[in-house]
Amino acid sequence: MKGYGHTAATLLFLTGLGILLIAILQALPFGLAPMQVGQAIVAAAPGDTGADNIVTAILLGYRGLDTLGEVTILFVAAAAAGMVLGGASRGGAQAENAGFILHSAAYLLFPFLLVLGAYIVLHGHLTPGGGFQGGAILAAAFFVPVLASPASPFNHRTAMLVEGFAGAAFIMIGLVSLVGSDAFLTPFFGKGEAGALFSAGSLPLLYLAIGLKVGSELAGLMARVSGAEAGA
Template identity: 40%
Template sequence: MMKRLIIVIALVAIALGFFPLATQLSEASTLTNTAEHYVGKGAEELGAANLVTSVVVSYRGLDTLGEILVLFTATTGVTTLLGSTHPTSQKRDDDLVEEGRRQGSELLATGAAFLFPLLILFGIYIFLNGHLTPGGGFQGGVVLASAFLLLLFSDCRIQLNHVLLKRAEAFSGAAYVAVGLLGLWLAAGFLDPRFLPAGEFGQLFSAGAIPLIYILVGIKVGSELTGIIDSMRRCQS
């Protein structure tokens, strides 16, 4: 009884805390000074046809770096808690492979074999064109991870190359920071893409270093999420 009472009191307190926010929430009719600068000068200053890209990877590049660090911390925590590299877990995994009890259905395996390369290409397309169309490194990385998720669903006996995943994650993260420092050194600030030629507006090779930044973000996000998926899969083995 006491436990239920505490839960009710907690829910009421949360509701009271959010009530003023819900009642005072209104749609903004004007842009702030910062937003006006982004909208008016973003395309001219950075050369990216996708204005959201200009904000995410350049104007607020430090915030994006923080998001990547959060994802890295989450990956490290999941891997540590699940103990995916524990010898006992690996032995159990190998035993199941030998017994052949982890193979998915033939229909799922055929569909995965057909969709896997398409999803990989689609993920690459998303982060390669993030400076031109909606999308970017985070979205493309998630698509890459979903391709590997489908592959593992189709046949859980598949073993991913963890060394390659870790190297891709480490390289992309280090290169991302290096690109940011090059912007600080050769341009006007951290992750300023203008240390590379702007190119022709609206073309694939444009917007300075923004496409390179999104490629690195896509690889890092994809490798980290794939690592999390594989750790969860091994934990359930």
């Protein structure tokens, strides 16, 4: 019976919260965003960064530091998960191999996933997508084989190396600007011709670093969780 009171209280507060939130949103007209900054960015982005994809221009240019932060969070989460699971993955029975279809498909898909991931990473400044999306595909390329045959060793060492150096490279690219007494993460290289692969200055370099880092991190993280689960 105790549980019902709790649920009732929850529902009551949630109803209140919902009504209040709707009341507040009433005061904010929909579809007429003030766009103080948004409009300015849309106008200035091609000139400032050379990227076609304005969201990319924001992610890597205007708000590059956010992206560094988000990469760091992934890294911290992976490191913390690794530490938490550290003792768990050792020992314990390994799960059995998956069936033939998944097993074969995993290895068959591997090169395609690799290429697709690389493409998406490298075209992040031109089309939707970018380092995170591409990195996720790269991670899947490496993780699917682990899923197919849990006994196959996942090379955590390499993943860690890639992860560490890619992350450091992101910051290093940012710090290079300080040599010319510019601010952190100021783009360098020419902006190039809009729409070309080699354009938008150093932004693709950052995306490459992100792609590698995210790919190795996600792959390592998932391998570790699945290993821990298998060991449990």
